[in-house]
Amino acid sequence: MKNIPQHVAIIMDGNGRWAKKQGFTTRVRGHELGVEALRRAATNAAELGIRYLTVYAFSEENWQRPKVEVDALMNILMTSLSKELPVLQENQIRLHAIGNLDALPAKARAQLDATRAATAGNTRMVLTLALSYGSRQELTAAVQGLARRAANGELEPEAITEADIAQSLWTHDLPDPDLVIRTSGEQRISNFLLWQISYAELVFLPVLWPDFSKEDLVAALEQYSSRERRLGKTSEQLHA
Ligand code: FPP
Numbered sequence: 001m002k003n004i005p006q007h008v009a010i011i012m013d014g015n016g017r018w019a020k021k022q023g024f025t026t027r028v029r030g031h032e033l034g035v036e037a038l039r040r041a042a043t044n045a046a047e048l049g050i051r052y053l054t055v056y057a058f059s060e061e062n063w064q065r066p067k068v069e070v071d072a073l074m075n076i077l078m079t080s081l082s083k084e085l086p087v088l089q090e091n092q093i094r095l096h097a098i099g100n101l102d103a104l105p106a107k108a109r110a111q112l113d114a115t116r117a118a119t120a121g122n123t124r125m126v127l128t129l130a131l132s133y134g135s136r137q138e139l140t141a142a143v144q145g146l147a148r149r150a151a152n153g154e155l156e157p158e159a160i161t162e163a164d165i166a167q168s169l170w171t172h173d174l175p176d177p178d179l180v181i182r183t184s185g186e187q188r189i190s191n192f193l194l195w196q197i198s199y200a201e202l203v204f205l206p207v208l209w210p211d212f213s214k215e216d217l218v219a220a221l222e223q224y225s226s227r228e229r230r231l232g233k234t235s236e237q238l239h240a
Pocket residue numbers: 012013014015016017018027031032034035038056057058059062073074076077080129184209
């Protein structure tokens with residue numbers, strides 16, 4: 001492949017539909033298999049040379065799901081973080097998280113911090129979990145921070161730059177995604193990285209997340225590779 005994206009972001013969708021299709025009475029089985037799909041995606045992405053993988057694991061809106069499902073997802077998060085640590089270490093993957101992390105149960109937050117610390121020295125790929133994440137909430141917090149600095153006289157409102165805004169986001173230490181993949185056939189962004197994906201390529205795949213395979217990842221990368229990212233310029237300018 002001629003052009004591997006530096007940063008891939010994935011909206012992992014379709015766990016519930018997968019569980020229903022398989023005849024399971026609980027959607028939770030889909031989330032459990034979703035973790036396996038995430039392990040596959042992360043190890044394959046690292047092997048393919050992707051440097052940053054960011055996944056939408058739990059949205060701000062997901063708190064509104066039935067309590068049993070929210071509790072199950074938080075338990076899956078906690079158990080997976082400890083169970084998957086050897087996989088992260090073997091593959092030199094550094095774990096990172098973005099979102100309103102204070103909203104997570106204290107135990108999950110502690111496990112997340114421990115896994116981040118344990119993998120801090122890994123340099124092959126950064127795996128970012130978006131947890132309790134909402135892009136509008138992120139932008140609101142950024143605006144509040146900038147307004148506070150302006151009110152304190154530290155910043156002239158007219159001097160605020162795009163870089164200042166990017167630096168105020170939870171993603172301040174990540175490059176912008178080059179490619180966004182959404183599984184399950186839905187074609188929307190659902191409040192995910194709205195500022196950061198301004199120039200990203202979007203690939204929508206029909207596969208349900210628990211079935212997401214290496215072939216699906218490669219197919220998305222091939223679509224990305226075949227597209228011309230003009231970033232507002234003409235094709236002739238790019239090839240001059
Ligand atoms: C979307 O499927 C998926 C989620 C809301 C959760 C994604 C979580 C995982 C892949 C497991 C890892 C989890 C954590 C918290 C680390 P859906 O439930 O919306 O499926 P549906 O659209 O078919 O109902």
